[in-house]
Amino acid sequence: MRYVVLLLLILLGFNATSQVLRKRTVRLMGSRFDITLVATDFLSAERNIDTVIAEVTRIENLISDWKADTQISQVNKNAGVAPVRVDPEVFALTERALHFSKITNGAFDISFAAMDRIWKFDGSMTEMPSPEAVRKSVEKVGYKNIVLDREHSTIFLKRKGMKIGFGALGEGYAADRCRDMMLAKGVKAGIVNGSGDMSTWGKQPDGSDWTIGITNPLRNDTVFAVVPLRHSAIVTSGSYEKFVVFNGKRYAHIINPSTGYPATGVSSVTVFGPSAETANGFSTSLMVLGKDAGLKLIKKYPQYSYILITDEGQIFFSPNLGLKQHSL
Structure with a gap:
């Protein structure tokens, strides 16, 4: 019997000295989530992946702006009417988002959710929207009209028709939360990747670093750099296939919420x-701010490193990443 039990333990992956890697891809928060965990056995890895999925689902049910019964949907329904009390977690996330709006002077703005979608990046646009249409598209956007009351944990949108939505920022938050939860449970390595917003920790089963390939935005079938993930998180924003060109100028699918025009100059x-x-707040903001203002901003935050690629193929990066200087 002892030998049978030992054989079963080996078959199931219960080996104190070995590690297994399990990965699952699911759709959460309207996006693709890739969850990768390193564990001592398959069964605990699968259970922990279930825990990650449950946590992301919990967060989605708090902050989604397209599910009717979430707290954020209630905030949006009461725009211009009354403040809405939200959980401290939702309040704190909103507060952090508004901080990004302030330091970027509106280049990042969670009230973008009310923006009219007049720009199309599916190949159907044949001419630019009129200046009047662009101006009108952002009439209900403006982070300064979001009022937070910390004492009562309420959010109030001053203008009727306003909406807030966290988008990829929420995915980044969920990835961070799941990483911290797994670390607290003793899971020593893994990746939670919410549609490109990645929280990582630990190392691969063979002891090597997790790595990521940075795609060439001018030839998205090639990778120009492979970077070891010794940091806890990585996020990429880019136009890649989602852009339009008018009069020789490239317009990315990321819209400047304060002007209504797409980001230009950075791919x-x-x-x-x-x-x-x-990292998501920074990556989105740098796309909107452009090279000069964007690099000036992120250099104030030395905990964060960057790789920025312009429409012309120029590459700018933090010295600590150890990349070689060249253009694409």
Whole structure:
């Protein structure tokens, strides 16, 4: 019997000295989530993946702006009417998002959810929207009209028709939360990747670093750099296939919420650092701000490193990443 039990333990992956890697891909928060965990056995890895899925689902049911019964949907329904009390977790996430709006002077704005979708990046656009249409598209956007009351944990949108939505910032937050939860449970390595917002920790089963390939935005079938993930999070924002060109100028699918016009001049931004939520805020903001203002901003935050690629193929990066200087 002892030998039978030992054989079963080996077959099931119960080996104190070995590690197994399990991965599952699911659709959560309207996006693809890839969950990769390293564990001592398959069964505990699968259970922990279930825990990650449950946590992301819990967060989605708090902050989704397209599910009717979430707290954020209630905030949006009461725009211009009354403040809505939300959980401290939702309040804190909103507060952090508004901080990004302030330091970027509106280049990042969670009230983008009310923006009219007048720009199309599916090949159907044949001419630019009129200046009047662009101006009108952002009439209900403006982070300064979001009122937070910390004492009562309420959010109030001043203008009727306003909406807030966390988008990829919420995915980054969920990835961070799941990483911290897994670490607290003793899971020593893994990746939670919410549609490109990645929180990582530990190393692969063979002891090597997790690595990521940075795609060439001018030839998206090639990788121009492979970077070891010694940081806790990585996020990439880029136009890649989602852009339009008018009069020789490339317009990315990321819209400047303060002007209504698409970002120009930057094709891709990758940000590394301790938090996927914060890295997402930076990557989106740098796309909108452009090279000069964007690099000036992120250099104030030395915990975060960057790779920025312009439309012309120029590459700018943090010295600590150890990349060689060249253009694409």
